[in-house]
Amino acid sequence: MAKQLAFYVDINKCSGCKACQVACKDKSSLPVGVRWRRVFQYEGGEWIDQSGQMIPSNVYAYSVSSACMHCAKPICMDVCPTSAISKRDDGIVLINADMCIGCRYCSWACPYGAPQFNEELSVMTKCDMCHDLVDMGERPACVEACPYRAMDFGALDELQAKHGTFADPAPLPDPSITEPAVVYTPNKVTKSSRNANGRLMNLEEL
Amino acid sequence: MNTREWALLAFTILGQTAAGLMIVLMIVRAYLAGKAGNEVADRLTNRPLFMVVPIMALALLASLFHLGSPLNIVRAVPNIASSWLSREVVLAVTFLVFAALYTYLQWRKAGGEGFRVVIGWITVIIAAVYIYAIGMVYMIVTQPSWNTLATPVTLIAGSLLIGVLGMAAGLAVGYAGLKGEEMKAISTALQGLALSAIVLLGIEFIVLPIYMGYLATQGGAALQSLTMMVGPYGAVFFFRLLVLFVGAGVLAAYLYRNASVAEKEKTLTTLAYSAFALALLGEVLGRFIFYATHYRIGI
Numbered sequence: 228m229a230k231q232l233a234f235y236v237d238i239n240k241c242s243g244c245k246a247c248q249v250a251c252k253d254k255s256s257l258p259v260g261v262r263w264r265r266v267f268q269y270e271g272g273e274w275i276d277q278s279g280q281m282i283p284s285n286v287y288a289y290s291v292s293s294a295c296m297h298c299a300k301p302i303c304m305d306v307c308p309t310s311a312i313s314k315r316d317d318g319i320v321l322i323n324a325d326m327c328i329g330c331r332y333c334s335w336a337c338p339y340g341a342p343q344f345n346e347e348l349s350v351m352t353k354c355d356m357c358h359d360l361v362d363m364g365e366r367p368a369c370v371e372a373c374p375y376r377a378m379d380f381g382a383l384d385e386l387q388a389k390h391g392t393f394a395d396p397a398p399l400p401d402p403s404i405t406e407p408a409v410v411y412t413p414n415k416v417t418k419s420s421r422n423a424n425g426r427l428m429n430l431e432e433l
Numbered sequence: 434m435n436t437r438e439w440a441l442l443a444f445t446i447l448g449q450t451a452a453g454l455m456i457v458l459m460i461v462r463a464y465l466a467g468k469a470g471n472e473v474a475d476r477l478t479n480r481p482l483f484m485v486v487p488i489m490a491l492a493l494l495a496s497l498f499h500l501g502s503p504l505n506i507v508r509a510v511p512n513i514a515s516s517w518l519s520r521e522v523v524l525a526v527t528f529l530v531f532a533a534l535y536t537y538l539q540w541r542k543a544g545g546e547g548f549r550v551v552i553g554w555i556t557v558i559i560a561a562v563y564i565y566a567i568g569m570v571y572m573i574v575t576q577p578s579w580n581t582l583a584t585p586v587t588l589i590a591g592s593l594l595i596g597v598l599g600m601a602a603g604l605a606v607g608y609a610g611l612k613g614e615e616m617k618a619i620s621t622a623l624q625g626l627a628l629s630a631i632v633l634l635g636i637e638f639i640v641l642p643i644y645m646g647y648l649a650t651q652g653g654a655a656l657q658s659l660t661m662m663v664g665p666y667g668a669v670f671f672f673r674l675l676v677l678f679v680g681a682g683v684l685a686a687y688l689y690r691n692a693s694v695a696e697k698e699k700t701l702t703t704l705a706y707s708a709f710a711l712a713l714l715g716e717v718l719g720r721f722i723f724y725a726t727h728y729r730i731g732i
Binding site: 265267293302304305306307308309310325326327328329330331332335336337338339340344349350351398399400404427433 | 437499500501502503505506511512515516517518519522570573574575576727729730731732
């Protein structure tokens, strides 16, 4: 079996510019409302009023770029009633549009919001890791587009050897649910799913 | 809720109505056959039986409106190995086929008494597994307000409640003109159905506060669901409880009292139909809240 492929994101370098999201939409010609890659702005802390002067208390903000995690335990694949979702030898999880009946059950199950309904095609769609490019030896569009070089792509074990195994930045869910094939480098304020005390911002952009 | 979600609501409600009715029907039929003979049992239970297949057919028709690409269902390979949704659909279709077979046999008096009873009970077993499967569809680890024991328990209790009161309505209609043993058998059956309704209502009313307490302690998405149930959907939530209490409690108690009184056919029919309608409405409102207040964990 080939090595499990994975995405890598360095939260230190990410400015939340959404170039990856736009590159993804462009490469895969996604309609309005379908965003295979999304960038979550996560903020926490508060401002305390001390006799008219506002003092910041543990205020933080960071961005998390996320797409389909091509999980080791893909819950979408388990629940799909028609076996339209499959996992390739290299770990890429794909939806076969010819077999999808558009029941959206996978979108109820996936904690990363990866499977999204395409109204034009009437089927579920999601990040395919640009497998057409990958099969030609190239890298996914999102990774190539990042102006900060905050993203990388490759074999999961190699990325983990280089960057560690952290896969749990809030607001992402507990990775033990689906074992996502992803590595993040946290910055100094990054929370995990266990101590998430912030909130998502600019929800209209998600 | 949009059209697709209403289709889903119709599929589950109609499906559990047909399956619940089938289960209760066979139990009542066995009782009546023991008390008053097969001929009487068939005559009294055939009317509600003829409702099962049309209701189940409607359920499957409604399910298609939930799908983005319903035509693909022909090409689809069911994933019964791991998907409860796949199992639910396969069981729904199997139940329809067996219910249709049993109905045909009963209608034509074909295949002999013993064979018909066997087919009937096989249909009941499929119906029971089907109801269980409907509940298991929602046992998704990332949906905390669904992923509790309360989901299958409430679904089974709700299905039987609709079945019990639907059967009571079906029996009450056939009550007129009966005498002696037949009349006694049917009135005892009605009393049993009314009592069962009250017990099932009790189960639902015990499970609900435990379930809500559980959601409250879980925090996160579970707490968000609970907040929606008692907040924006609070009016629907309490109206549902009222409807269930009046239908399966108050009206069922009156049904019990009037079942043994002669010359009460009209009252009985009205009571049974009203109780059935309210139980059905309660289940619809419950399912509406179920779909409207679920929150998936994650992003």
